Amino acid sequence: MRIRVARPDDAPAVVALRAMVYPYLVRGVESTRKMITEPPPEDGWAAFVAEVDTQVVGWVSAQRPGWTSTPGFGDIALLHVHPEHRRRGIGTALLTAATEHLTPLGVRQVRGWAQPDALPFARRHGFQPSRELRYSALSLDPAPALPDPPPGVRLRPIAELDPYLLYQANAAASVAEPSDVPIDAVSYASWQYDVWENLGLDKTASTAVEVDGEVAAFSLVKRDGDRMWSDYTGTIPAYRGRGLARLAKTAALHRAAAGGVRVAYTSNDEANAPMLAINARLGYRAVAAQWSCLAELT
Template sequence: MTVIVRDFRAGDAEGFARIRHLALPFMLSTPEAITYDAANAHPDAHFQPLVAEEDGELVGVAQVGIVYDSPQPGQGYLNVYVHPDRQGRGAGSLLLRIAEERLSALDMTRFFVRVVDEPANRSFAEKRGYLPRRSAHFLRLDLATCTLPPLQEPPADVELRTAADFADDPRPLFDLDAETLLDEPSDIAHEFTDYEAWLKETWHHPLLSHELTSVAVVDGRPAAFSAARTDGGTRYGTVMTGTARAHRGRGLAKLAKNDSLHRARAAGFTEAFTANDAGNEPMLAVNKWFGYEICATEVQHVRELS
C-alpha cells in the first residue's frame, strides 16, 4: 500500500471535512467551509491545503500557511489530521515533511503545529523536533438538556443586537474584533489591520451566523460580542467572545454570550462548542458559569530553524 501527498482539489472537500471532523470533532468543519477557505485565503497567507491518499483513498489532510497577520515575520503553521483508522501507516509523517518543505521554501523559520494532548500525538511532534508551548481547551455544552442562565435585561445604556443588524456597515464590528484580538492569549501575536481581508475571511465566511452572533451596543457602538458559527445542522460554536477595553468589568461579554446561546437553542441547535487558552482564566470562568465542560485539550508545539 502506497501513501502519496498532493495538493487539495475541489473534489476533496467532503473527504477533507470528514477526516478533520473525525480527528478533531470539537471544531466545526463542512465541505463548503473547506472549499471557501481554499479559494479565499489572503495571498500573503500562502495557504496550501494538502491531502494524503493511500491507494486512492483519502486518509489524511493538512492545513499549511504563513501567519501573515502577525507583526513578527517568519512564522508558519502546519496542522495535520489523519483518519483515526489509518494512523501509524506513514500518512502523518509524509504530510508533515511535505508541509515543512513548503514552509521552508517560503523562508519560514518558525513552524507551529497543534496536537491533541494525548501521549502518541505529543510524541509524534516531539520526535520531529517540536517543543510544547501553550495549551488550549475545547469545551462542550449540551444545549438540548442544559439549564442556561435566564436571559437578563441589559443595563439602561446597553442594547442587545445581532451581527445581522450591521449588514450595511460591519466596520464597527471589525474594529471591536481587532481590539479584542490584541488581548487574546497566544504564542503568536495577531493584528487585524486589513478590513477587506477581515470581510472575506471572517464576515463572509460560510460558517459565521450573523443572526446568532450577539452584540452589546453602548451609545450606538459595539462594546462586546460573541461571534457564532454553525455547521448547518445541530452544532453551534462561539469562536470569539470579547469586550472593548473601555467597557470591561460590566459583564457585557457574558450578557452577549447568554443571548447568543438562547438564540441558538431556540433555533434548534443541540450542541455548543468553544475553545479557550488554558491560561485565559476569566473566559474559562465565564464558560464554566454557563455549564461548559472541557472535552479535550490541544497543545501548540513549535520548531525553530537556525
C-alpha cells in the first residue's frame, strides 16, 4: 500500500470507488478530473489516493476553506476506502496525509465526515461527532409538474442570468445555513469555480426565482448522466416565508427530468427543518446519513 497525491488520470478509478461507497453522490469523471487538475482557488486544496497493486482503493481531500471567516479551520472530505481493503491501516494513512497537509497551512481545528458505521474510527482518531447530515433521493418518474409562479414572480433558467447576481443571492442565502462554522466569506472566484464553472452544472435545469427583477431564490442542479444533485436551494433573507425555495426546486426538478434525469439526490443538515419539509412534500426519501466530526490539530 502507498499513499500518493492524486493525479488527473486517477479520475475514472476515483469515481468508480466513490460510486461504490457513496452511491448517492453525483460527480462525473470529467468533473473529478478537472478538480484534480485545476484545484479550487484560495483554499490550499489537495487530494490523496491509496494504491494497492496499482489499484486505487482509497481517497481523501483536504483544504483550508475560504468560505468561512473562522480562522484556522480546515476540512477533510470523503475519506473512504474500498470495502475489501479496510482494517489494514489505509484509512489512518489517508487521514495522516490530510492532516499533515493542513497543519502547515495554519489549520488548528479540522472537520471530517463519517458515515454512522465509521464513527468509531473517527473517535479513535480524536474526532467528535457534531452535526448529522441526511441524504435523500427522489425518483423523477413521474416528474413534478412545472409550477405556475404567482403574479410578479418569474422562473428563469440560470443560463439567462448574470452570474454575479446569482453569486450575490447564493452568498446571502448561505449565511444562515446550519453548519459547524458560518458560511460567510465565499469569494466570487471560489463560487465561480465551485458552481458556475463546474462541468456538471446544468444551467438549463438550474432555476432562479425573480421577484420584480431581483433574484430572490434559486435551485442549482449538477448532473452526471441521468443522475442529479440538488447542489443548493436557497432564498435570500428578505424573501423567506413565501414558498419561493419550493417553487425554485420544483421547477428545477421538472426541467432536469425533461432533460433526461431520472433520479435526484440531495443532502440537508438535520437542523434545516424548512428544507427537510420541502423535500418531504416533493417525495424525497432518506437513503443515508453522515456526521460532521471535529478535532483539534496539535
